[in-house]
Amino acid sequence: MEPPAPLSTRITAPDVQGSAHERVYRTLRGRIMSGEMEPGVALTLRGIGKDFGVSMTPAREAVRRLAAEGALTLSASGRVTTPDLSPERIEELAALRALLEPELAARALPRAHMALIERLRTINGRVAEVVAKHDVTGYIRSNLEFHRTLYLRAQAPAMLAMVETVWLQLGPTMRALYMSKDRTDLQKHHRTILAALAAGDEPGLRLAVRTDVTQGLRMLVGL
Amino acid sequence: MEPPAPLSTRITAPDVQGSAHERVYRTLRGRIMSGEMEPGVALTLRGIGKDFGVSMTPAREAVRRLAAEGALTLSASGRVTTPDLSPERIEELAALRALLEPELAARALPRAHMALIERLRTINGRVAEVVAKHDVTGYIRSNLEFHRTLYLRAQAPAMLAMVETVWLQLGPTMRALYMSKDRTDLQKHHRTILAALAAGDEPGLRLAVRTDVTQGLRMLVGL
């Protein structure tokens, strides 16, 4: 192995969807939010780099960005792990969801047309499918898609971003949570949300969203 | 110029307070949150690096972290600027404050002892001083310190972090806002907050905080 090395290695970058660090970031973020990784798993920059075929530099940027959003935990020595949340932290994040999501739903309500409700029904049907298959990741993903689709109508990007940050932080925990629980009741809550939406009932919608969001996460803490 | 170069430059790092990128991050964050930089100002990695006596690498990490928190804006080509928010964005962030801060205040209320109220009074006195001196940055800083001191008692780190993220995003805007406005009314609101705290009046406290938070930011949009 020649020590000096010619230098000038440019594979001309596939650049399929933006820069390298963004690709790493997006992929990792998706994995974490949908609960593909369990809490407390260790990651290494070199390992991530190897997985994505990039050097440590973009891996580091992606990791730091995720850590800034609370999607990853950095130990004092810089070690990277998925977050393993304390019950208090979980409760706090649940409270945040209970605070933000009814507001987003209420803002979406006046803009919710029939087409949106129909789309939500479709997504909710997909939730039933994945529940039947005991597909935890698929369940989390489609459940969040249900909420996100509704909130997108609120036209409140900063608020939505904040809620997604909370979802991110809860990702690994949700996996652990939903793996040990029956989930037929969740669809019931989603149906209540849809009913309130169709009726244009704002107080009912706020309550339905709050209940849906709260009860799933209360299970772990209050068991 | 020798191509290989000796390599091996380690000034043994001062390491006064953690890693280089953290020092850069903390300083920049403080500057942005307290409104020391106006909206739309351009920054460069090399420039930041030179300012802090570090290379581009830690500068880049600090910038990306700040961008992830919304404290800086990255253009499509990667250019870095302080955020110049649209009125809709400002209103949304104000709504976020109006949603989160009363909750934090309410959670702090049962834990608020006399010593805390006294401390808040002191901070509020400092607000009066800086207002008299027309020191915008000092005003923003002590105003936020008033709120942060109260919310710290809520024992809700995730919620506090979220609110601070909102403050960060509003930093440069607050500067532009407060520079063109009289501010004697702000202390009045703070006094109302203190009265509700002392009386243990939760609804009154929620309202007082919401009013304090909302009205200052409503000025810009609704003028």
Add this chain to the structure above:
DNA sequence: GCGCGGGCTTTGTGATCACAGGTTGTTCAT
């Protein structure tokens, strides 16, 4: 059998460089 010390390995940090794309300023032609 169990704890502890010392080496080897792994891992994050930061500096430097090559490169590409964007920005800017200048000059030339109309």
Add this chain to the structure above:
DNA sequence: ATGAACAACCTGTGATCACAAAGCCCGCGC
């Protein structure tokens, strides 16, 4: 004088390397 084309410069991106410190494991001593 105004517009476009071009060149020089500026700026972010990513790879690679040196380094330090933290972790890990094996073996020694009690």
